[in-house]
Each structure stands twice: as structure tokens, then as C-alpha cells.
Amino acid sequence: xxxxxxxxxxxxxxxxxxxxxxxxxxxxxxxxxxxxxxxxxxxxxxxxxxxxxxxxxxxxxxxxxxxxxxxxxxxxxxxxxxxxxxxxxxx
Numbered sequence: 001x002x003x004x005x006x007x008x009x010x011x012x013x014x015x016x017x018x019x020x021x022x023x024x025x026x027x028x029x030x031x032x033x034x035x036x037x038x039x040x041x042x043x044x045x046x047x048x049x050x051x052x053x054x055x056x057x058x059x060x061x062x063x064x065x066x067x068x069x070x071x072x073x074x075x076x077x078x079x080x081x082x083x084x085x086x087x088x089x090x091x
């Protein structure tokens with residue numbers, strides 16, 4: 001789902017629709033946090049998703065936390081910049 005939401009967010013940004021891009025980034029952040037939580041609550045769900053995607057049966061661990069932490073940091077910084085551009089926050 002990440003790329004399905006990210007592409008319209010980038011298009012909205014380049015069209016100057018900062019409010020729409022901001023809320024799409026909030027959706028991406030929420031989806032990422034909930035997906036990470038579900039991966040640790042139900043490791044078999046995550047392992048089956050990874051098996052379908054890569055052909056490898058992988059349980060969630062440190063690598064998932066590190067990659068999600070980096071992703072959330074980038075998405076949060078982008079959402080902050082968009083909130084400023086959209087007028088939700090001031091510098």
C-alpha cells in the first residue's frame with residue numbers, strides 16, 4: 001500500500017496541493033506504525049507476507065525495527081515540511 005499512497009502524495013506535492021500531500025503522508029505513517037505493530041503481535045502474519053513477497057520465511061526482528069525507524073524518520077520529516085507548507089504549522 002505504501003507505493004499506492006506515496007505516488008499520489010508526490011504528485012500532489014508537485015502540483016502544489018500541500019494539504020492533500022500532508023494527509024497522505026499521515027496515512028503512510030499510520031499504516032507503517034500499525035503494520036509494524038501487527039508484525040510483532042502476529043509474527044506468522046508477517047512471515048507469510050514476506051514469504052509471498054520474497055519467497056523467504058522471515059520472522060520480524062531487529063532489521064524490521066531498524067528499517068521502519070528510518071522510514072518513519074523520513075516520513076515524519078517530510079510530513080513536518082508539508083505541514084509548514086500547507087499552513088498547519090509555522091516555522
